[in-house]
Amino acid sequence: MEDQHTPVVWLITDGKPGHRNQLKGLGNRLRVLAGASLHWLDAREISTPLWRVLLGAPPALPDLPDPDLIVAAGTGTHRLILALRRVRNSKTLVLMKPSFPLNWVDAAIIPEHDDVSASDRVLVSEGVINSITPLAKLTTKHEALVLIGGPSPHFHWDSDAIASQLSQLPASYPDWRWTISDSRRTPADLRQRLAELAAPRVTVVSSDQTHENWLAHQLSASRAAWVTPDSMSMVCEAVTSGVPTGLLELPSKGHSRVALGIARLAERGRIAHWRDHPAVMSARLRHDSKLWEADRAARWVIKRFWNPGHK
Numbered sequence: 001m002e003d004q005h006t007p008v009v010w011l012i013t014d015g016k017p018g019h020r021n022q023l024k025g026l027g028n029r030l031r032v033l034a035g036a037s038l039h040w041l042d043a044r045e046i047s048t049p050l051w052r053v054l055l056g057a058p059p060a061l062p063d064l065p066d067p068d069l070i071v072a073a074g075t076g077t078h079r080l081i082l083a084l085r086r087v088r089n090s091k092t093l094v095l096m097k098p099s100f101p102l103n104w105v106d107a108a109i110i111p112e113h114d115d116v117s118a119s120d121r122v123l124v125s126e127g128v129i130n131s132i133t134p135l136a137k138l139t140t141k142h143e144a145l146v147l148i149g150g151p152s153p154h155f156h157w158d159s160d161a162i163a164s165q166l167s168q169l170p171a172s173y174p175d176w177r178w179t180i181s182d183s184r185r186t187p188a189d190l191r192q193r194l195a196e197l198a199a200p201r202v203t204v205v206s207s208d209q210t211h212e213n214w215l216a217h218q219l220s221a222s223r224a225a226w227v228t229p230d231s232m233s234m235v236c237e238a239v240t241s242g243v244p245t246g247l248l249e250l251p252s253k254g255h256s257r258v259a260l261g262i263a264r265l266a267e268r269g270r271i272a273h274w275r276d277h278p279a280v281m282s283a284r285l286r287h288d289s290k291l292w293e294a295d296r297a298a299r300w301v302i303k304r305f306w307n308p309g310h311k
Contacts, residue, residue, distance in 0.1 A: 005068075006035050006036065006037055007030065007034050007035070007036040007037070007068045007069065007306060008036070008037050008039065008064075008065045008066060008067050008068050008069075009027060009030055009036045009037070009038050009039070009067065009068065009069045009070075009071060010039050010040075010041055010064065010067040010069070010070045010071070010084075010090075011023040011024075011027050011038055011039065011040050011041065011071050011072075012040075012041045012042075012043055012070065012071065012072040012073075012077040012080055012081055013040060013041070013042055013043065013073065013074070013077065014042075014043050014044065014073070014074035014075070014076030014077050015042060015043075015044055015076075016074055016076075018128075018231075018233040019073040019074035019077075019095075019096075020073070021130050021131050021233060021237075022073045022095045022096075022128060022129045022130065023071060023073050023095065024131040025129045025130045025131035025132070025293075025294035026071065026095065026109075026129055026294055026297055026298055026301070027071070028131060028294065029294045029295050029297070029298030029299075030069075030298045030301065030302070032298075033295075033298050033299065033302060034298075034302050034306060034307075036069075037065070039064050039065070039067075041061070041062070041064075041080070043072075043074075043076050043077040043079070043080045044076065046059055046060075046061065046080055047059060048079040048080045048083050050079070052079075052083040053079050053082045053083050056082070056083060056084075056085050056086040057083060057086075058083055058084050058086075058087055059080070059083060066087075066088045066090070067087060067088065067090040068090055068091065068305070068306070069090060069091050069092075069093060069301070069305060070084050070087065070090050070091070070092050070093070071092075071093045071094070071095065072092075072093075072094050072095070073094070073095040073096060074096070075098075075099055078094075078098060078099055078100060081094065081105065082100065082104060082105075085104070085105065091106040091107070091305050092105040092106050092107075093105065093106060093107045093108065093109065093301065094107075094108045094109075095108075095109050095110075095129060096109075096110060096111065096114070096128075097110045097111075097114040097116055102116075102121065102122065103121075106121065106305075107121045107122070107123070107301075107304060107305075108121065108122050108123075109122075109123045109125055109129065109297050109300075110122060110123070110124055110125065111124070111125050111126075111127060111128050111232070111261060112124045112125065112126060112127075112261065112264070113232070113257040113258055113260055113261025113264070114257060115257065120304075123296075123297060123300045125293045125296070125297060126264075126265075126291060126293060127232060127235070127236035127239065127261065127265060127291065127293060128232050128233055128236050128293070129293050129294045129297055130233060130236050130237045130240055130293075130294065131216070131294065132215070132216055132219065132237045132240040132241050133216070133240075133241075133292075134240060134241060134242045134290045134291075134292050135219070135220055135241055135242045135243065138223060138242065138243065138244075138283060139220075139221060139222065139223050140223070141177075141221070141223060142173075142175055142176040142177060142223060143176070143177050143179070143221055143222050143223055143224075144169070144173070144176050144177070144178050144179070144222060144223065144224040144225070144226065144281075145178075145179050145181075145218050145219060145222040145224070145225045145226070145238075145243075146166065146169070146178065146179070146180040146181070146225070146226045146227075146248075147181055147183070147215075147225070147226070147227045147228065147231075147234050147238065148162065148166075148180065148181065148182045148183060148186050148190070148194065148228055148248075149183050149185055149186065149227075149228040149230040149231040149234060150182075150183060150184075150185030150186045150187055150190075150228075150230065151185065151187070151230070152185070152230035152231070152258075153253065153256065153258075154229075154230060154252065154253055154256040154258040154259045155228075155229055155230045155250040155251065155252050155253060155256075155259060156250060156251045156252075156253060157187075157230065157250065158250060158251075159187055159189055159190040159193070161249065161250065162190065162228065162248055162250070163190065163193045163194075165248050165249065165274065166180065166194070166197060166248075167197070169226065169277075170197075170199070170201065170202055172277075173281055174201070176201070176224075176281075177201050177202075177203075178201060178202045178203065179203045179205060179218060179222075180194055180197065180202065180203070180204050180205070181204075181205045181206075181207060181210065181218075182194055182205075182206060182207050183207050183231070183234075184207055185230075185231075186207075191206070215237060216241075219237070219238065219241040219243050220241070222241075222243050223243065223244070223283060224243065224244050224245075224246070224280050224281050224283070225238040225241070225243045225244070225245045225246070225280075226245070226246045226247070226248055226280070227245060227246075227247060227248065228247070228248045228250060229247045229248070229250055229252075229259070229262050230250065232258050232261060232262065235247070235262060235265065235271065236291070236293075238271075239265065239270050239271060239291050240290075240291050240292055240293070240294075242290060244272070244279070244280045244281075244283050244284075245270075245271045245272070245280065246271065246272045246273070246274065246276065246277055246279075246280035247262070247266070247271055247272070247273055247274060248274060249273070249274040270291060
């Protein structure tokens with residue numbers, strides 16, 4: 001690829017917010033660092049029968065410029081990216097561990113909790129890529145953000161325990177302002193209990209009322225964040241921002257890879273357990289190195305595919 005060429009990147013989504021967020025994070029950094037132009041494809045809107053996958057025969061697509069790189073995230077995108085693997089000498093990249101052999105695509109970026117070894121075609125990420133940009137400076141205002149998930153395959157969900165912890169935090173730190181947000185996975189009974197926590201210094205926000213950039217804006221205005229551990233995406237978004245982040249307490253399910261990945265982040269000092277809440281609230285939880293995997297991944301892509309001399 002010539003230096004004058006602007007890389008064209010196709011981003012294939014399955015519509016799931018977490019997967020779209022990963023694509024957005026990588027795409028944004030490729031645009032900033034390499035001037036890439038980004039073009040989105042929704043796999044749900046493109047019929048891809050199995051024979052096209054086997055032959056590498058592209059289905060009918062919107063009129064887009066020829067891609068240099070095609071990136072997909074989510075199992076629902078796998079048929080389409082495999083059908084596109086022979087498109088106009090482009091390279092193919094998947095985010096997260098795919099359901100097919102890795103040598104069917106040119107490269108993969110896979111979280112370390114999926115237990116895949118790094119190689120010249122596999123970048124192992126610490127946690128999952130996201131679209132949050134690290135903050136240049138932490139606010140001095142006593143503003144805290146709480147993100148509530150819901151039942152997952154990785155942790156035993158306990159609405160009573162979460163509600164109890166949420167009652168303790170504002171009571172223990174009454175001079176702070178609190179913003180509490182649920183997610184689409186939060187059980188209805190807990191949503192009701194969250195609504196009852198609303199007070200002059202406690203704002204409860206339904207995920208139905210948030211917009212795409214809401215989380216980034218909230219993190220930028222926060223001095224502390226608390227997150228339920230069921231969502232690796234939510235945890236990594238908070239950590240990437242640089243805001244001191246603590247985990248609300250839930251027991252893990254056996255040897256869940258995601259739970260082990262969360263535990264690694266805690267061991268490295270990137271997040272704190274519930275018992276260490278003073279470290280979070282006093283901003284003592286500040287890691288020596290920032291976690292910005294979207295940036296690291298973009299630089300790896302640029303070096304591997306477009307500019308071997310890039311650092």
